[in-house]
Amino acid sequence: MSTSKIMWNVSLALLPAAMWGVYVFGFRALLIILISIASSVGFEYLLLKISKDASVQDGSAFLTGLLIGMNLPSGASFVIPVLASAFAIFVVKWTFGGLGANWMNPALAGRVFVFFSFTNLMNTYPMPRTLTSSAGDAVAGATYLSSVKMAMSDQVLTQASGSQVLSHLGTVTTGFAQQVSGLFSSIGMNLSPYTVDAFFGNISGSLGEVSAFLLLLGGIYMLVRKIITWHIPVSFLGSFILLAWAFGGLRNGNGLFSGEILLPLFSGGLMLGAIFMATDMVTSPVTYRGMILYGVLIGFFTFLIRYYGSLPESVSLAIILVNIFVPAIDRYVKPRKFGEVIRPVKEKKEERA
Amino acid sequence: MSRLPTFRKGGIHPHDYKELSCSAPVEELPCPDELIVPLSQHLGAPAKPLKAKGDPVVMGEKIGEASSFISADIHAPASGTVKEIRSITLANSVVCDAIVITVDKEAEPVSFEKQDYDSLSREEMLAIVKDMGVVGTGGATFPTNVKLMVPKGKHVQHLVINGVECEPYLTSDHRLMLERSREVIEGILIAQRITEADTVIIGVENNKPDAIDVLKQTVKEMHVDVTVMALEVKYPQGDEKQLLKATINREIPSGKLPLDVGAVVLNVGTAFAIYEAVAKRKPLIDRIVTVSGEAMNEKKNVRTPIGTTIGTLIDFAGGFSSIPEKLVSGGPMMGFAFYDHATPVIKGTSGLLALSSRKKAPQTACIRCGKCIAVCPMGLQPTKLYRYIDNRRYEEAMQTDLMDCKECGCCAYTCPAQLPLVHAMKLGKRLGRK
Numbered sequence: 098m099s100t101s102k103i104m105w106n107v108s109l110a111l112l113p114a115a116m117w118g119v120y121v122f123g124f125r126a127l128l129i130i131l132i133s134i135a136s137s138v139g140f141e142y143l144l145l146k147i148s149k150d151a152s153v154q155d156g157s158a159f160l161t162g163l164l165i166g167m168n169l170p171s172g173a174s175f176v177i178p179v180l181a182s183a184f185a186i187f188v189v190k191w192t193f194g195g196l197g198a199n200w201m202n203p204a205l206a207g208r209v210f211v212f213f214s215f216t217n218l219m220n221t222y223p224m225p226r227t228l229t230s231s232a233g234d235a236v237a238g239a240t241y242l243s244s245v246k247m248a249m250s251d252q253v254l255t256q257a258s259g260s261q262v263l264s265h266l267g268t269v270t271t272g273f274a275q276q277v278s279g280l281f282s283s284i285g286m287n288l289s290p291y292t293v294d295a296f297f298g299n300i301s302g303s304l305g306e307v308s309a310f311l312l313l314l315g316g317i318y319m320l321v322r323k324i325i326t327w328h329i330p331v332s333f334l335g336s337f338i339l340l341a342w343a344f345g346g347l348r349n350g351n352g353l354f355s356g357e358i359l360l361p362l363f364s365g366g367l368m369l370g371a372i373f374m375a376t377d378m379v380t381s382p383v384t385y386r387g388m389i390l391y392g393v394l395i396g397f398f399t400f401l402i403r404y405y406g407s408l409p410e411s412v413s414l415a416i417i418l419v420n421i422f423v424p425a426i427d428r429y430v431k432p433r434k435f436g437e438v439i440r441p442v443k444e445k446k447e448e449r450a
Numbered sequence: 451m452s453r454l455p456t457f458r459k460g461g462i463h464p465h466d467y468k469e470l471s472c473s474a475p476v477e478e479l480p481c482p483d484e485l486i487v488p489l490s491q492h493l494g495a496p497a498k499p500l501k502a503k504g505d506p507v508v509m510g511e512k513i514g515e516a517s518s519f520i521s522a523d524i525h526a527p528a529s530g531t532v533k534e535i536r537s538i539t540l541a542n543s544v545v546c547d548a549i550v551i552t553v554d555k556e557a558e559p560v561s562f563e564k565q566d567y568d569s570l571s572r573e574e575m576l577a578i579v580k581d582m583g584v585v586g587t588g589g590a591t592f593p594t595n596v597k598l599m600v601p602k603g604k605h606v607q608h609l610v611i612n613g614v615e616c617e618p619y620l621t622s623d624h625r626l627m628l629e630r631s632r633e634v635i636e637g638i639l640i641a642q643r644i645t646e647a648d649t650v651i652i653g654v655e656n657n658k659p660d661a662i663d664v665l666k667q668t669v670k671e672m673h674v675d676v677t678v679m680a681l682e683v684k685y686p687q688g689d690e691k692q693l694l695k696a697t698i699n700r701e702i703p704s705g706k707l708p709l710d711v712g713a714v715v716l717n718v719g720t721a722f723a724i725y726e727a728v729a730k731r732k733p734l735i736d737r738i739v740t741v742s743g744e745a746m747n748e749k750k751n752v753r754t755p756i757g758t759t760i761g762t763l764i765d766f767a768g769g770f771s772s773i774p775e776k777l778v779s780g781g782p783m784m785g786f787a788f789y790d791h792a793t794p795v796i797k798g799t800s801g802l803l804a805l806s807s808r809k810k811a812p813q814t815a816c817i818r819c820g821k822c823i824a825v826c827p828m829g830l831q832p833t834k835l836y837r838y839i840d841n842r843r844y845e846e847a848m849q850t851d852l853m854d855c856k857e858c859g860c861c862a863y864t865c866p867a868q869l870p871l872v873h874a875m876k877l878g879k880r881l882g883r884k
Contacts, residue, residue: 098866099811155814197815383820383833434829434851435459435691436703
């Protein structure tokens with residue numbers, strides 16, 4: 098296992114979700130990804146000419162470019178991936194010392210940079226191809242999260258889960274999702290068609306984040322190849338699920354332990370963030386204990402911003418926020434030393450006698 | 451199938467390459483014409499020479515005297531004349547004096563007959579072990595008589611025997627257990643009598659199922675109370691700290707010894723040497739060396755007189771089949787790479803490996819993946835230590851438990867960035883001690 102093998106394998110794991118994004122969002126999505134990769138690799142290559150803190154061979158620039166592309170909506174202006182890549186490569190990676198030296202996730206930082214600086218150039222979230230047939234000619238739509246957020250703030254509905262809000266707003270679903278949902282309700286389980294669509298990727302959103310299913314497959318591949326471990330995804334998703342279930346129902350007046358779990362889990366960039374972004378080795382803690390703390394913190398902030406903040410989508414910000422804590426986590430969280438004396442041996446001997 | 455016992459923290463599973471030589475029965479190397487016997491083949495102070503240029507020596511005669519409490523005697527592996535005493539460099543870069551013996555092939559053969567030793571007292575047996583220059587043959591070469599001395603007030607509950615041989619390629623202990631199990635167990639029982647240990651456990655990794663069976667069979671035939679424990683294969687289980695965790699589930703704290711958890715650990719080769727010393731009054735003058743590696747023509751296990759040069763062993767194994775990238779004394783994880791064919795085999799030389807080159811990825815910056823921390827059996831943070839040492843902050847490295855590092859190589863083996871972690875640890879220890 099080498100650095101470049103790790104980078105290329107992560108890119109490989111992202112490929113299924115990326116290809117789905119191109120399939121449902123069209124040729125423009127492919128262009129966004131290609132421009133993004135080309136900019137990242139191009140900027141890194143330029144840096145090689147003037148500094149030794151850059152590397153193209155190890156596949157890290159390619160991976161950053163791919164991740165940036167997958168974090169953008171396919172309706173973004175073509176200048177957006179270039180700007181995001183420039184910020185990620187120059188400011189986030191290079192100024193701190195290149196590979197291994199940055200403390201902030203480069204792809205996410207690039208995305209957040211363009212999101213806040215050039216919002217109007219990238220706020221178009223087209224409908225996926227699999228929904229346009231049901232939706233007629235609707236070209237662009239809001240994402241699930243932004244719909245629900247707007248409905249909540251407009252106080253349109255109270256005591257309703259996300260799925261109920263979407264249904265009330267007349268959001269379309271695929272026939273496949275309706276069939277699956279019907280199947281589950283026939284065996285007595287409540288699974289909304291929106292959740293099914295969100296899981297398989299028939300929703301609008303950033304072009305790489307929609308298919309939770311394909312992202313999960315990529316995650317399993319990385320686990321098997323021992324590129325990532327379970328600690329961060331499980332602690333991140335686990336803490337989010339717990340908080341969403343316990344407190345998620347509060348904002349629409351439903352009381353504790355009534356929050357919807359699956360739909361929020363598969364909406365937005367949560368799966369992409371938990372499996373691919375938060376697990377970025379450079380910006381996450383080095384110890385397993387530290388990784389679990391890291392995941393829990395990100396889950397907490399994701400929940401906080403999504404449910405009580407002003408933005409519909411929060412994973413990028415939550416991850417960057419907790420990246421700030423990682424040097425402190427690494428300084429204070431230590432693995433258990435072999436033979437660490439918790440109680441002095443003499444005491445133990447007396448107990449045994 | 452229930453899981454076999456092992457240590458839990460860290461560890462790696464390198465390919466063990468045992469198949470290259472594990473089926474090769476031990477061959478006796480014909481005595482070479484010249485033997486270079488170093489005076490420092492053990493931990494502690496070098497022995498003082500008892501012979502001078504021109505003196506005759508008889509096989510088994512003491513030619514070097516232990517010069518301090520932690521030191522060992524040196525004996526002549528063959529009869530002949532002292533050619534000279536000169537300074538040599540060992541495979542581990544230690545520079546010391548060596549007595550060079552020109553072997554007299556016509557000399558009277560010396561035989562070491564089995565004697566009765568049941569009537570000997572503990573103290574007498576311990577004195578013989580010291581007198582016969584027995585040191586640990588696992589590689590660390592700690593003087594065995596010092597190890598077997600139990601200070602007043604301490605009690606040995608477990609005598610744990612290391613039949614693990616966790617280093618890849620090495621099969622000398624494996625063959626010893628297969629071919630000389632009875633002598634090994636007799637040696638173990640002698641050690642048990644000396645240390646007055648309550649129980650005896652032999653730990654053997656599960657990649658040697660034939661050895662486990664033979665040992666169990668021999669124990670049954672001898673009607674002795676010895677437990678043969680099969681362990682899961684994991685490197686570095688042969689390290690005494692990991693072995694004790696695996697066999698008796700006790701962890702030695704930092705800076706402490708096995709005695710502090712009521713145990714004494716001995717290698718099977720050392721047990722065999724104890725038997726030869728006490729039962730046959732034969733000093734430690736030869737040992738089994740695994741001659742192996744992809745670039746070695748024939749892979750064998752060779753009983754070699756101490757002081758034989760590496761060149762002789764390589765010729766005995768048919769020479770190199772290709773130019774080796776590295777010539778290693780010991781195992782590939784913790785052994786020493788060297789190049790001089792005139793370097794002698796010493797008491798701790800468990801293997802001689804001619805390794806061919808392997809594709810290596812280029813070194814990159816540390817990507818903070820944390821794999822080194824995950825595999826470190828001692829619970830250290832190699833990435834942090836490397837960073838300190840690379841930036842010459844040796845004091846801080848020492849404060850981050852650098853001295854607990856066993857230099858086992860698990861971190862360097864795993865690092866995707868191909869960082870020279872063990873090199874850094876060794877450097878940091880040397881400079882941090884100043």
